[in-house]
Amino acid sequence: MDRGSNAQDPTGATRPSVPGLPAEVLRGIAQVDFMPSALCGLFFTAALFAAGWRYGLYGLLGSAVATGTAYALGLDREAVGRGLHGYNGCLVALGAAVFLGADHLGTVPVAVAGSVVSVIVTAALGAVLTAWNLSALTAPFCLVASVMTVGAPAFRRLWHGTPGLAALPAPATGATGPSWEQLWHGFFADFGQVFFMPQWYVGLLFLAGIVAADRWAGVMACAGSATALLTAWALGSPADGVGRGLLGYSGVLTAMALSGVFVVRSAWSVAYALVGAATATALTPALAALTAPFGGHAFTWPFVLTTLAFLAAVPAVSRLQRV
Structure with missing residues (x-):
């Protein structure tokens, strides 16, 4: 919309x-x-x-x-x-x-x-x-x-x-990556954390609502969550934060925004959206650190800043088209 x-x-x-x-x-x-x-x-x-x-x-x-x-x-x-x-x-x-x-x-x-x-x-x-x-x-x-x-x-x-509001935990020295349970919990929690809700089953209901309204939006939401999980894992983010969806919610929104909502759906916009989702995920700990004196809550600032920047660039990218 x-x-x-x-x-x-x-x-x-x-x-x-x-x-x-x-x-x-x-x-x-x-x-x-x-x-x-x-x-x-x-x-x-x-x-x-x-x-x-x-x-x-x-x-x-x-x-x-x-x-x-x-x-x-x-x-x-x-x-x-x-x-x-x-x-x-x-x-x-x-x-x-x-x-x-x-x-x-x-x-x-x-x-x-x-x-x-x-x-x-x-x-x-x-x-x-x-x-x-x-x-x-x-x-x-x-x-x-x-x-x-x-x-x-x-x-x-x-x-x-x-x-x-849960702030992002600091990485533990020598800590291993998220477990399988934390990964699949995190996948669904990403949808719930848009509304501050960390429960995986609550996130599942949010995803069901998206799919009921628009299947493509549901696909991109899932792709954004998966990309956020992969990015967080690759960067060595704290497993607990990944499992609670604290790093992936902005990736969900960014992926949806950049392929189908504000940018015409295409293979190129999908790739563009996933790069945006990864960017928003990487920004989340940085913005949380900036707000550490006030509780370390990034809210959806990573989504807002990433999406505005990527949308501003669309007119210069010949393979992409604004809706």
């Missing part, structure tokens, strides 16, 4: 016929993985509830608040209906639940406020990036979540002393 609010759906998926705000909220959740599908949103919501009922509620809350805010601000109705203003709100609310604690009442107003702000930031970045035919992607979420991460410890009514 074009994250720049164009009316055309580059994935070729038809707009679901489910009417009204509930479908738009579900599409907002599905758009985290580029899918403008209420059915995919149902799968994603089920995955969040499988991880914990509070996470399911926070995901729905974030998408609903962001969607309602976009309507209240008079933003493009077609874009809002496709979920293009809901996905960052969904991620911000989930980030608040994971980072501040889903069982603390003080987290709810933070999630709501962050979801509202994410819509404004999305509109602002969209206005700037449209000139280069680029999309804001999940940069609004990353900006809001980064501010929340840095600022929360200063507020005693919000901060409870134990960040919920």
Whole structure:
């Protein structure tokens, strides 16, 4: 789905016929993985509830608040209906639940406020990036979540002393590579970690939702996860981090974005997408290290930076074509 609010759906998926705000909220959740599908949103919501009922509620809350805010601000109705203003709100609310604690009442107003702000930031970045035919992607979420991460410890009514987001572990001297169990757990966890969920079975539900909406997107998501695993293994990344999906989630999103969503599907775009997935994976520990003083959380910055750079280069590559 074009994250720049164009009316055309580059994935070729038809707009679901489910009417009204509930479908738009579900599409907002599905758009985290580029899918403008209420059915995919149902799968994603089920995955969040499988991880914990509070996470399911926070995901729905974030998408609903962001969607309602976009309507209240008079933003493009077609874009809002496709979920293009809901996905960052969904991620911000989930980030608040994971980072501040889903069982603390003080987290709810933070999630709501962050979801509202994410819509404004999305509109602002969209206005700037449209000139280069680029999309804001999940940069609004990353900006809001980064501010929340840095600022929360200063507020005693919000901060409870134990960040919920897992930071990347440091490589152990003489450590062996990931086991087979860690590899296949990591393959599915990569899909779940886009939403902060490390459970492999939750990631499997997310993958099922992608496949239900668009088979090619499912293929590229799997290719991105596999490429991320291979890259992490080749670079000697900590086995525990690989098994929990902490290195591969940006690779999943990057692979999907660069072949089928923003770049026309072809053999060349597949190769381009896999190089992008490997790049995003390699960037993840670097960005986590830069944010180490604030918890070491890279969020989806590796995906955002890699995808924007690779998309900006597409017009100069004759074998590739933008959607």
